[in-house]
Amino acid sequence: MRSRLLLIAFLGLSTAAIASEISVRELHSDDTLLSMGRHRFENGRILNLNVGIGSGAFHHPEDPPNVIWTVGDRGPNLTCSEFRSAAQAELPGCRDTKNARVFLTPSYSPSIYRVLLTEAGTFRITDVVTLKDRDGVPLSGLPNPLTSTTSETPLDGRGRPLERDVNGIDAEAVIRLTDGTFWIADENSPSILHVAADGRIVTRHVPQGTETDYAGARYDVVGSLPTILAKRQLNRGIESLAVSRDERFLFFIMQSPLANPDTTAFRTSRNVRLFKIERTSMQIVGEYVYELDEPKTFRRDTPKDQADVRISEMVTVGPDRLLVLERTEATTKLYEINLADATNIHGTPWDEPSTEPSLEQQAVLADAKIVPVPKTLRFDTADYPKIAGKTEGVAMLADDTLVLINDDDFGIGGAHTQVVVVHGLSFQAP
Numbered sequence: 001m002r003s004r005l006l007l008i009a010f011l012g013l014s015t016a017a018i019a020s021e022i023s024v025r026e027l028h029s030d031d032t033l034l035s036m037g038r039h040r041f042e043n044g045r046i047l048n049l050n051v052g053i054g055s056g057a058f059h060h061p062e063d064p065p066n067v068i069w070t071v072g073d074r075g076p077n078l079t080c081s082e083f084r085s086a087a088q089a090e091l092p093g094c095r096d097t098k099n100a101r102v103f104l105t106p107s108y109s110p111s112i113y114r115v116l117l118t119e120a121g122t123f124r125i126t127d128v129v130t131l132k133d134r135d136g137v138p139l140s141g142l143p144n145p146l147t148s149t150t151s152e153t154p155l156d157g158r159g160r161p162l163e164r165d166v167n168g169i170d171a172e173a174v175i176r177l178t179d180g181t182f183w184i185a186d187e188n189s190p191s192i193l194h195v196a197a198d199g200r201i202v203t204r205h206v207p208q209g210t211e212t213d214y215a216g217a218r219y220d221v222v223g224s225l226p227t228i229l230a231k232r233q234l235n236r237g238i239e240s241l242a243v244s245r246d247e248r249f250l251f252f253i254m255q256s257p258l259a260n261p262d263t264t265a266f267r268t269s270r271n272v273r274l275f276k277i278e279r280t281s282m283q284i285v286g287e288y289v290y291e292l293d294e295p296k297t298f299r300r301d302t303p304k305d306q307a308d309v310r311i312s313e314m315v316t317v318g319p320d321r322l323l324v325l326e327r328t329e330a331t332t333k334l335y336e337i338n339l340a341d342a343t344n345i346h347g348t349p350w351d352e353p354s355t356e357p358s359l360e361q362q363a364v365l366a367d368a369k370i371v372p373v374p375k376t377l378r379f380d381t382a383d384y385p386k387i388a389g390k391t392e393g394v395a396m397l398a399d400d401t402l403v404l405i406n407d408d409d410f411g412i413g414g415a416h417t418q419v420v421v422v423h424g425l426s427f428q429a430p
Contacts, residue, residue, distance in 0.1 A: 012036045021422035024384050026423060027117060031124040037412065039076070039104050041087040042158060049104070050077050050411035053113045053125070056173035056185070056241070057393030057405050063176075066117040067126075068403050071174040071184060074141020075108030076410040077101055086412055087356050093159030101143070101152045101233060106162055109138035110171040112182060112199065114249060116418070117403070129182075129199040129306040132304060133167055133218035136200065141167065142168040144189045148210040150234045152188070167218045169193070169201075171393070173241040173252075173313065183241055189213075190229045190237035192252060198363040205282060224282045226275075228351050233259040233266040233307075239392070242314040242322055243279075250277040253290060255310050260358045267307045270294075274373065275346075276320075276339065287346035288339055289365060290324065291372040298331035299382035300389070312392040315402075317427035323378065323394065323402075330389040332404070334379040336427060378425055388418040400427050 036049035041377040043161045056071045063069075078086060080094035083102045094100050114127035131139045142165040143152040154162040173185035180197035186204075194202040201219035207230045208223035229237075236256040243250055257269035270293075276286035290311070295303045303309070313325035320339040325332060345351070350370075362368045379402075381387040393405040408415040 012015070021195050022183055022379075022422065024387070025121070025421045025423075026386060027123045027419040027421065029119055029417065029419075031091075033125045033128070033383070036076070036105070039157065041089065043087065043089045045087055045089070047086060047104075048411055050408055050416060052076075052408050052410040052417070053115070054391075054393050054405035054407045054417050055171065056239075057395040057403060058175045058315075059395040059397050059403065060176045060178070061245075061398075062178065065398055068115050068117065068397075068405075069174055069176050069182075070113045070115055070393055070405060071171045072111055072113070073172055073187070073407070074103075074110055074168070074170045075106070077141070079413060082412070087400060091155070091159040091211045093161065095153065097153050097161075099152045100151065102155050102157060102159075103142065103162060104157045106140060106142060106154070106156060108141055110169045110183070112171075112174055112195075113284055117253075117419060117421070129172065129197075131169055131184075131195065132198070134198045134200055135218060137218070140165045140168045141170060143170075144168055144213060146189060146210070146213045148207075148213055149190075149230045149232065152234065166214055167219070169182040170237075172237075172239040175241050175243045177243070177247055177331070183243070183250065185238040185241045187237040187239050187255060188235055190254070191225070192231045192238060192241065192250070212388070222282070224286065226287075226351050228258065228260065228353055229254070229273075231260045231353065232256075233236055233256040233263065236266070236310070239312050240314040240325070242316045244316055244319070249285070250279050251275065251314060251316070252277075253311055253324065255312065256307065257292075257360045258358075260353070260360045261356075265358060265360040267305065269362075270306060270309075271360055271362060271365065271372075272311060274339075279298055284346055286339060286344050287351070288342045288344060289359070289363065289370055289372045290337065291375075293326060293333065295328065298328040298333070299380075300385075301328050301330035303328050313394045315394050315396045317396070317400075321427070323396075324375075324428065325391065325394050327391060332379075332381040332387070332389075332391040333377060334402075335375040336378050337373040339373060341371070343369070343371045345370060366369050376429070379422060387420050388415065390415070391420075397421075399423070400425050 112129040170188035
């Protein structure tokens with residue numbers, strides 16, 4: 001009861017408002033820990049950078065009612081076209097470099113953040129857990145030297161080549177367990193990582209058959225994920241993690257359809273793979289299909305390409321029931337799904353790369369005798385224009401109160417981190 005009353009006070013709601021309509025409250029911050037200073041391009045142009053903390057979010061039931069954990073990805077980074085727009089100049093090295101990505105601060109270490117939400121409508125960072133190797137050395141966000149799938153070629157802010165880093169992490173989702181350890185998801189190199197309370201990587205779980213890509217990593221690497229996940233489209237790996245309330249099961253979903261068998265399938269498919277893992281054994285016990293919405297249904301930006309629709313977060317709302325964040329750049333939808341009402345395709349030919357046509361090439365899932373997870377729309381930011389775009393984190397507080405947070409891309413485009421508290425939704429099982 002005390003936690004519930006604290007939450008009510010934090011939200012600024014009366015008890016009468018609790019049972020009424022949906023309310024949305026925006027929180028902002030001037031915490032100096034969010035400032036990264038200025039980056040000066042070679043032509044003198046200045047870019048003000050922020051620490052991006054909103055790639056994922058989580059609230060543990062034993063946390064204080066106004067505390068969430070978030071994660072930042074790999075630091076300020078741009079494609080060559082994005083660099084051209086930000087710097088108003090061409091970058092030497094971009095023209096002749098395949099899959100180039102520019103890292104303005106390659107020394108940045110991906111981190112987990114403890115965030116306090118205040119009654120005054122602000123938030124601040126109260127702890128930073130830097131990700132480290134087994135020896136306590138902070139990790140970078142540079143891409144791994146992958147050979148089993150596509151990878152990026154890193155450049156610094158002057159266009160000079162950087163070394164790929166076998167220990168590098170692109171952290172995009174976070175959950176925290178009762179024992180104080182964390183799990184995070186990696187988008188660029190599709191994997192999930194168990195992390196000690198002090199930020200040291202315990203184990204990185206990667207697609208089976210790709211273990212040699214991580215030879216020499218200063219943490220344990222296990223090939224426990226399905227081989228077919230190596231077919232992820234470049235930079236569209238795992239961006240969502242959830243855990244069952246008894247912490248027995250982990251759930252993760254790919255950000256986009258796999259490039260299976262090729263990029264054309266990724267660009268046109270709506271079929272995304274969702275997995276359920278028994279946490280102690282790390283065995284896959286379920287695989288399901290989540291069918292993306294069509295681009296035209298995202299009302300704040302209405303993109304034309306199916307590939308612009310992606311999944312960036314999940315949170316548990318009940319046994320085998322999840323809330324999934326499906327988004328474009330400006331519009332975010334939250335769908336409740338129930339795995340019990342979908343086809344479990346784990347252990348079927350759909351996981352074999354030789355299957356033709358592939359799961360991603362199935363335009364009508366019913367023709368393949370597959371029932372996708374049923375989706376119930378619970379929230380759409382198109383109805384709330386003050387909510388920032390690129391929402392990537394969702395945390396569940398008490399009383400079905402949600403916290404949303406955006407990925408501000410470290411301020412490259414002028415955005416800032418915004419936290420939004422949403423009250424009035426209901427996720428009670430029928």
